Amino acid sequence: MSESGEAARRVVFTRHGVARGARDSLPLWIGMMPFGLVIGVLADAKGLSFAETVLMSAIVYAGAAQLVALELWSDPVPIGAVVIATLVVNSRMAPMGAALAGWLDRLRGIRLWGTLWTMVDHSFALSIQEQRRGGRDAGYLLGIGAALWVAWVLTTAAGYLASSAVRLPAGHPLYFASVAAFLSILVGLWRGVRVDLLPWLLAGVVALAAHRAGLPVPLPLLAGTFAGATLGAWREMRGRKGSR
């Protein structure tokens, strides 16, 4: 292979990139642990079997969605509600792949569709940073996603087993870990007062009002999300028109 400028810029997919992604994911394991434990504990509290809990973590592999779905869980399972809630919560992933198109467009077959299968908030965020640094090894994305998958399945399994051994009472501080995880994600998403303050406030207020009005889950979540995102988009478009 010639070492032309073209080749130097070409996106690659190597074992080395996968390994580096896996290594960079290690600090995130600690952050994932309380979240995974909470999912396991909650799954046990909702009457799921161990096999069902592990299966869900292994093939859904989306913490926020699993959390919301499990909160809706009852016996018999409201299948429509949990699937719709999952779809709503995970719709945030739809633009992620598009943002990583610089790498993904060069992949084919199982490398493309398999890597997408492992994509989560953290692997997305770290890969965007890697791309901006000039990284061109798309294996990095898979490495983080696959390593975090292992951590995810292990911690939810551990949470389930721990919960069966020690029953946590409602309102136990450990349950705060899920809210804490979302709050720390929010800190990372914050782009400043001018962009985010009003949409975020509206999202919170609408969700709260819908919740107080007694609307069933996930309607308060949906209403708040939609209201906030619409306001944010509307202000962005208006700002663009004004600057023209």
Place this chain on the structure above:
Amino acid sequence: MTVRPEVLVAILGMALVTYACRAGGYALLRSFRPPEFVEAMLRHLPGALFMAYVTPPLVAGALPAWIGAATVVGVQVVTRNMGLSIPAGVAAVWGAQAWLW
């Protein structure tokens, strides 16, 4: 080690829509450019989603939850490390509950 049929259906449904978001979003947005307003909404979706998620439990929560929330945000802003901010928040709630009751 049981997997009940209706639970299996629910889990498979969750997995299917999740993959549709991961891969379908990329496949669609690659071939069709959505309207500008939709693109802008997608950019604002994550923040609005998580705010809508945390606000009701925080407002319903007592003082310990607020102390925990302030701790998480403070530690996350300073360290940018979820591995520190999440346990710190849980510990703050734990401490505040023990102290207040």
